[in-house]
Amino acid sequence: MTTRHDVRRRLLTAATASVLALGLAACGEDTEPSPGGTTTPPVGTEPTTEPGSATPTEDATTTAPTGEPSGEETDQSALPPFEPAGTPRTSEPSGDLLLPVDLRVGDHEGYERVVIDLEGEGVPGWQTEYVTEAIEDGRGERVDVAGDAILSVYVSGTRYPDEGEAHYVSQGPVDGSDVIEEVHYLGTFEGLTQLFIGVDGGPADYRVLTLSNPARLVIDIAED
Template sequence: MTARHRAATRLLTAATAATLTLGLAACGDDEPPTSGNGTNPPPVVETTEPGTATPTDDATTAGPTETPTSSGPTDEETDPAALPAFAPAGTPQSVEPSGDMLLPVDMRVGDHEGYDRVVLELTGDGVPGWQTEYVTEAVEDGRGETIDVDGDAILSVYVSGTRYPDEGEDHYAPQGPVEGSDVVEEVHYVGTFEGLTQLFIGVDGGEADYRVFTLADPARLVIDIADPEDG
């Protein structure tokens, strides 16, 4: 082999080694793609309006074997001009529910100028219905037992479109009477039976005018009992 051939061979060998070295380095720099489940949890959006109590302010949700607290402010985000008028005391009211079945998760009682307010908060994608009227005695559905309700009149409230909790699901549980603050003497949350959640409101001074309406985000049923002495 001539000197020229040996030099050419050495150059070819060096070029091949350099090419292999660069290829290996490039492979080492490529990071493998990160594995994952391909989904991201949706952002949590809380709609707490001015004056609206949050779960940490006035309510404690509870599992099936626990008893939640159930009193606190009820400054819901309602424009007085947009509220329905108070209906005469002797007028039963009834509205059908819509959407999915709802689960009761909290109840609040509060004193406002001219009325007392009872709020039942629910979870789910639906709108509750209601059946309300004054009754001479409070009788629990299912068991048929009479409930002793403090007050001069008893407003019976059936919240329709409600359901039982699933196992381990947080919900509002009956816990005895919840004391009112003025015209509302106390509220008895009885529970849910065959799609209807039953409440009894003890009213001071006899049958008073009242109004019922719903709020959204979260779903709430609101019962206002008029207090003419607090107007």
């Protein structure tokens, strides 16, 4: 199984490549920045079905109120299929460094959803994998996560809030209602935002997608 240090090293490398790419783009012609690597989320409105890839961002022109799902979050025809639980997945960030501002958990027919709302242009990167125990980065302390399985989530391309910026993400566990027991948001450390999702009944199939305008990372856990 991939170690926690390997995960952090891969994500930090990807995030650094993205920042360098943005700097080079700014010095040249006025074109869209392109992060390094091969797992950059494609742009468009049709979802990708490639295993382990992120769903394309949406071109919505209005910002949904924080805490309420938008149409693109609830359009079932645009969602990718669920993928097997045992495969680690990753995608790189695209755009500016993003500030996490909210965490939502919602129950839907056939699955339960976690949404991380962010501020900034572009979409976040991410790394997901089921782990045997939850260890907090930085302090190295074990986190007690309720559930029969633990899904580790790293959100890359994120930043700390500047002085005076709103940052209301709950640091305590957020309860789920069905297959999700609870979600622990641990904050941002060295450009990576860390979460753990406690899953009832053992490792469940799940999918990950990103949305823009506003930026969001979405994790759906399939119910039996």
